[in-house]
Amino acid sequence: MEKVTLKRSLGLWAIVGLGLGYMTPTVVFDTFGIVSEETNGVVPMAYLAALIVMLFTAISYGKMVQVYPSAGSAYTYTRETMNPYLGFLVGWTALLDYLLLPMVNALIIRLYMESFFPNVPPWIWVVTYVAVVTLFNVWSMGKTSSANAVLVVFSLFLIVAFLVLAFMKLSQGMGQGTLFTSEPFFHSNVHLSAILAGATVVCFSFIGFDAITMYAEEAVNQKTLPRAIILTVFIGGAIFFVASYFAQALFPDLSNFKVTDNTLPEIGLYVGGTLFKVFLVAGGFAATAASGLASHASVTRLLYVMGRNGVLPRKVFGYVHPKFRTPTFNAILVGLVSLLAITPSLELIASFINFGALIAFTFVNLSVLAHFVFRQKQYKTGKQLFSYVFMPLLGAGSTGILWVNLSSDALIGGLVWTAIGLIYMVFQTKFFKISIKDFNLEEADQSTSI
Template sequence: MVRLENVTLKRTLGMWAIVGLGLGYMTPTVVFDTFGIVSKETNGLVPLAYITALIVMALTAISYGKMVKVFPSAGSAYTYTRETMNPHLGFLVGWTALLDYLLLPMVNALIIRIYMVALFPEVPAWVWVVVYVAIVTAFNVWSMRNTSNLNAILVIFGTVLIGAFVVLAIIKLMQGMGQGTVFTTEPLFHSNLQLGHILTGATVVCFSFIGFDAVTMYAEEAKDDKTLPRAIMLTVLLGGAIFLIGAYFSQALFPDNSKFSVVDDPLPEIGYYVGGTLFKLLFVAGGFAATAASGLASHASVSRLLYVMGRNGVLPRKLFGYVHPKFRTPVFNVILVGLVSLLAISPSLELISAVINFGALIAFTFVNLSVIAYFIFRQKRYKTKKDIFSYLIMPILGAGSTGILWYNLHVDALIGGIVWVGIGCFYMLFQTKLLKRNITVLDYEAEQKI
């Protein structure tokens, strides 16, 4: 009989399965869902906002790749900060990261709600949210392998639809729609360009890239630890390329939001203007598939972050650190995330996506700082120019760039994030009896023997 405390996550994921989960998490079609919001923020320079965000994410991805080699455990920014700096600080970073991890599955449910209400306005919105959340939760309880396989199918379908959009967009541009030309610099630069607006837009699109760091949550389910650094960078580059292509052609076709009746999520209207009613239905189906894939991946990731925090005793171990002996999944956490996702019945996409970025950018900043803390201060890796560049200059650039984006966050996101951090501080003080005792630090060597 298997003892429950010895039940661990199962290693079933290869590199491309992890990349697929990362791309699924990133939701390639989200570039069309948020296009209206970002176009308004940037004065019609959505691709430039994505380029800015991609540079920041690439710098941070390099730091993630370094840290996942040192700490091949689920937990991401929470684990790295706790192990390289301070357990209390690690908890606060993990708590802050929970904000975006918990809300992203809800965003996916919210987008699905928007799609289905547009197609079937007579059906109450809450019905679609409940059905969608129930299906995603059931798949995540069942097994990680089946979740990965379904995610791969949905990602491929969504990507094919984006390819079809590009072909139709080229035809429409050649026929005179929008800018009237396939090759134009208007989506990247024009006289109304303002750096502050671009940075604000970049903070909005940052949550589209969250999937690259979420793949570190599968560290304990990867067949080979060496594949994770490559999977992280591939996820960033492939996802970024898809976002840039989608944003460029959308901006070339729609220089402003004047054609959209629903700016909060213009994907259905973009599909209609490019390919008529039939393509609108197919495009919504592609968006639905990509969003469902993101729902599966994001649901799985946050469940594993909660699992690590529970296993370490930061959260109640009996509940959050529990792995089902048959399914080998953190069942309680999966169900809890499903319950949180039900809140998608009412909020707006713009508000939730803004709040998500607060937690994401804090986590990204501390991953970069953890590289410096571990390699420079602990390992003393500063004796060669290569080490100084790799372990000091690069992470400083990464931390600085994420800090700039954080500074340009929407006011509502800052307020919501600060309130969440405040709750975390009170919880930590309670958990540590006013900091009189430490939060448990994970023993990696002991864990590898399990």
């Protein structure tokens, strides 16, 4: 019987679109108030710091996806280059951010709909949204990508409209009253610690470029993945940086805002009036829905690889539907988890997500060292030292700086989740008497293509 595998249907720009959709470009407006308060009014600097950190890590992802062109991302890289037990723990920790992000998107959609229809029970919006996203992910990766592309293009159009209106408002004297000002980057009350604290918050916005590696077995040409990763980081970073500059120039302080935890609606109102406010909220809705589609798809692929490798029950997590050629059971499971968005706090969930993401980023950088330096011995020339030692160490170190600046709730919750994974691993391996790799069927652990 021929083995059923994931379908190769994604080109370069489809993958970049999924990455950008995952990143939710309009989130720069949602979190502007929080980050402006955290950084004392230099939001663009927080995004610039986060972009530099993410760029080092993106380069490491690009290297590793060429060595291991299979779904699984940080889990696969750590498992294969360092240790299968450590790989499982990294994968388990990464699950925290992959599993929770679809739920965050469902929660944001719920909040948007509640603002328009306060008398409708919140659970109706969550159930409807989750059902649609799950259906797309079960049906076809191609259909998911197409729907994501439409939503991303619409949200990017609204961001461009904001930039045009912001230019006009600055020209008319609003905010700083000039298009070119250094105030959004530096002034007397700016401190490096505040910028790093803000970068820790906005690194949540960059989560998405790493998820691209989850589509390695569905890319038409695997060689496009490193390019797609770098493009996603640069394009997403440019959007965040430029949009936050204009927003900070228009609003040097938060005195005009009634609600600072979610400033997108008021930014739309002050920049373009009630009509543009409606459109900008619609853009935020579209971007969140796109992120929901992409994040849902990504976590199902991670669960699929962990199931295929046998560290999670293979019959459920390693299953691919023979007709749709998608990890059907995983898509349904993620949908069920997303239903928890009916009640929780957005801020708390977001902090947990950053814990899992930063752990994954750190170990991807370390995987470059483990593979190229310790295994391949590629450290004998200046170019090799720069590419395989200096760059990944910078990536791991800078990511580590953000990690230690996480909130105490994120650290405690993340460590508890990691402890649960450790207990599960000890149970599965009978106190490490059985190697995790012994769970694999030889043919199930190979990367296959169509």
